Amino acid sequence: MNTTANLVEQKIVLNNSVSVDCVIFGFDFMQLNVLLVDRVMYDEKSGKELFNDLTLTGNHIFEEEDLDEAAARILFDLTGLKNIYLEQFYTFGSPTRINRENDKAWLAANGRDPNHRIITIGYYSLLDTDKVTLEWKGRNVRWVPVSDVTELAFDHMEILQKALQALRKKLTREPIGFELLPPKFTLSQMQRLYEVILGVTLDKRNFRKKVSRMKYLVPLDEKQKGVAHKPARLYVFDRDIYETTKTELLDFAI
Amino acid sequence: MNTTANLVEQKIVLNNSVSVDCVIFGFDFMQLNVLLVDRVMYDEKSGKELFNDLTLTGNHIFEEEDLDEAAARILFDLTGLKNIYLEQFYTFGSPTRINRENDKAWLAANGRDPNHRIITIGYYSLLDTDKVTLEWKGRNVRWVPVSDVTELAFDHMEILQKALQALRKKLTREPIGFELLPPKFTLSQMQRLYEVILGVTLDKRNFRKKVSRMKYLVPLDEKQKGVAHKPARLYVFDRDIYETTKTELLDFAI
DNA sequence: ATGCTTAGTGTTTAAATTACACTTTATTAA
DNA sequence: TTAATAAAGTGTAATTTAAACACTAAGCAT
Numbered sequence: 001m002n003t004t005a006n007l008v009e010q011k012i013v014l015n016n017s018v019s020v021d022c023v024i025f026g027f028d029f030m031q032l033n034v035l036l037v038d039r040v041m042y043d044e045k046s047g048k049e050l051f052n053d054l055t056l057t058g059n060h061i062f063e064e065e066d067l068d069e070a071a072a073r074i075l076f077d078l079t080g081l082k083n084i085y086l087e088q089f090y091t092f093g094s095p096t097r098i099n100r101e102n103d104k105a106w107l108a109a110n111g112r113d114p115n116h117r118i119i120t121i122g123y124y125s126l127l128d129t130d131k132v133t134l135e136w137k138g139r140n141v142r143w144v145p146v147s148d149v150t151e152l153a154f155d156h157m158e159i160l161q162k163a164l165q166a167l168r169k170k171l172t173r174e175p176i177g178f179e180l181l182p183p184k185f186t187l188s189q190m191q192r193l194y195e196v197i198l199g200v201t202l203d204k205r206n207f208r209k210k211v212s213r214m215k216y217l218v219p220l221d222e223k224q225k226g227v228a229h230k231p232a233r234l235y236v237f238d239r240d241i242y243e244t245t246k247t248e249l250l251d252f253a254i
Numbered sequence: 255m256n257t258t259a260n261l262v263e264q265k266i267v268l269n270n271s272v273s274v275d276c277v278i279f280g281f282d283f284m285q286l287n288v289l290l291v292d293r294v295m296y297d298e299k300s301g302k303e304l305f306n307d308l309t310l311t312g313n314h315i316f317e318e319e320d321l322d323e324a325a326a327r328i329l330f331d332l333t334g335l336k337n338i339y340l341e342q343f344y345t346f347g348s349p350t351r352i353n354r355e356n357d358k359a360w361l362a363a364n365g366r367d368p369n370h371r372i373i374t375i376g377y378y379s380l381l382d383t384d385k386v387t388l389e390w391k392g393r394n395v396r397w398v399p400v401s402d403v404t405e406l407a408f409d410h411m412e413i414l415q416k417a418l419q420a421l422r423k424k425l426t427r428e429p430i431g432f433e434l435l436p437p438k439f440t441l442s443q444m445q446r447l448y449e450v451i452l453g454v455t456l457d458k459r460n461f462r463k464k465v466s467r468m469k470y471l472v473p474l475d476e477k478q479k480g481v482a483h484k485p486a487r488l489y490v491f492d493r494d495i496y497e498t499t500k501t502e503l504l505d506f507a508i
Numbered sequence: 509a510t511g512c513t514t515a516g517t518g519t520t521t522a523a524a525t526t527a528c529a530c531t532t533t534a535t536t537a538a
Numbered sequence: 539t540t541a542a543t544a545a546a547g548t549g550t551a552a553t554t555t556a557a558a559c560a561c562t563a564a565g566c567a568t
Contacts (some may be wrong), residue, residue: 011317018347018373032507067347067373090346090377090527093321108472119321119373121345121437154540174440188515205517223565230564442546459548460526477534483544484533 016093017118020070021058021156022037022086023163026129027180029189031145032196033129034160035078038140041106041151045232051102053153054144056160058120078141080133083177085126088161089166093119097155099191106153123165126179178237186224186232187211216242217244256303270347274324275312275410276340277417280335281434282457283443285399286450287383289332293407294393295360297403307407308398310414312374312464315497324376331482332395339380339433343420351409360407367476378417380433425451429470433493440478440486441465470496 024035036054057078061070071086095117098104101154104114129143131147151157170176177193178185191207194200211217216238224231267407278289290308297304311332325340325408337497349371352358358368383397405411424430434438445461448454465471470492478485 012314014271016272016315020271020272060266060268061270061347063267063371064349066349068344068366078328088345089344091321093315093375095318095320117317119375121347121373186515203558204515205559208516209518210556224515227514228566230515230566232515253330283532395553440546458546459528462547463549464525481545482535484535484546486546 005111009155013117017059017060017116019058019118019120020067020074020121021056021122021159022071022074022078023056023124023160023164024075025124025126025146025167025180026132026143027126027196028129028143029192030196031147032180033143034146034149035132035141036144036149036152037078037140039106041102041109050105053102053151054149054156055153056156067121068123068210071121071125075125078139079131081125081127081131085176086123087125087166087170088121090122090162091119092122092155092159092162094155098155103154108115119205122159122163124167126167126176128180130182131213168250170197175214175237175242181237184220184222184234184236186234188195188232190235215245265472267371271366271370273312273314273372273374273375274321274328275310275374275413276325276328276332277310277376277414278319278329278379279378279380279400279417279421279434280386280397281380281447281450282383282397282447284450285401286434287397288400288403289386289395290398290403290406291332292396293360294394295356295363304359307356307405308403308410309407310410321375322377325375325379327334329379332393333381333385335381335385339430341379341420341424342375342377344376344416345373346376346409346413347371348409354408359409374413376413376417376422380421380430382436384432384436422452429468429491429496435491438474438476438488438490440488444489468497 026033026035035057037057039050039055040051041050042048057073057074059070059077061067062073065073067085067088071088072084073083075086076082095193097117097120098107098114107114132143146160149157149160152160152221177190180193183187187208188204190211191202191204192206193204196198216235218238218241220234220236222234224234280287280289289311292306293302293309294306296302306469311322311328313324313328313331316327319327321342322340325342326336326338327341329338329340330336351371351374352361352368361368386397391473403411403414406414431444431451434447435443441462442458444465445456448455448461466467472490472492472495474488474490476488478488
């Protein structure tokens, strides 16, 4: 009737530690950045700095809270912003997620069992870098260009990479790039955004030809100001037009 | 320094019930099917059947188990199959996920607190319907055409729909359809698969022209047997060729 | 007035997509 | 054996999209 799958004795875990982590992406017309938090640990006696790592930001979930709400709250706590684009992209739950000494020490120092597995639901959020007032809550928070991030605490490097992968995939299929731009932007800024995130170079004329077919990209009778060169025309992303003409999605895949 | 996000007192939950649910898709050359389990509940005294619903299949996670491993175990327990295509697609965690009477009664009868939120990590798996020996473990398990499923226990209908959505998206970008076909298949079977899952009709000649560009789709010197008409040529999906020529992905979006 | 810097524009060629209908081949039934 | 059946398999023309490529225009700084 039954050949058993797992002959090894295994304990079923009925309750797990669960958290929501946010990968907060911002674009500043030059680079794609990610918002990182300093995790500093000091020696109890000497007060000397033991290590200083960077982490993504995450938190546990409130009792009455949906996962999306938890992610939005974490984002708000860190940036003071609401109604920001958020997308759940992956859930991480390897039992060996936390295996580095710094991470274990930090958890222990914060009253948590470093050997207890934490399951983390990953969200990424997109916003214009300028929107964030840093030093919110006195936390040491900063924008780091994604291409400069080489090491993060816990398995956050893996989470960041997976987020980036999900973002790239989505960006080639849906018009979410506008979430990273201010309400009014130029086509060159938009092109730069695609180039930076997808890691490609695009031909200016072909790019403009392509986006000129997107009806939801509306040109304004308004130009860029304060630039030391020919000012560019400004555009807005019209969500209503997009919602009603969704069929004609455009593909930015190269 | 800080305007508080949540003025309402909320309790942070440090430990959540977590499970992994599998949406098991199978294709039988005609329809896309999903493997469902009967959830029958009897009255304790009279023994009369109180309700008989269908559910997806899920389970808790072992202590030393990665999420993917838990999904694979659940799939194995239900089907007796290993090394099956599995894809994590979404995590569900609304605090009001369980709100129907049947669901609460069933949880209570199984020694679980019906008011305790369960966070569920959703996976979908793809396999050839014929691979499954039903009645494995004596469970009442059956294939149901996806288009016939209108109601499921818990929020499993929502989970199924999200899985289907994820499958469609992936199918238009990556050659995962082969996971639903036997090793040798005909082009008509393959076309039917795309038509059924994506809900479109495709032109036979154009379809063949398109797939003839996929080098990883290898024609055999072998024909279909036991059909009452001209037998079709058989093809195989060559994973090695695919892995080495990944760049030229083809798009089945209409 | 000149130089600097980015904005903005068109054409040609190649490739992909779409629409569309008849012949072939094995099996089955007469 | 012959005819009916049922799906397999094949090509072309018209349209659309993609790719490659270089100069002029506009505003600011000096």
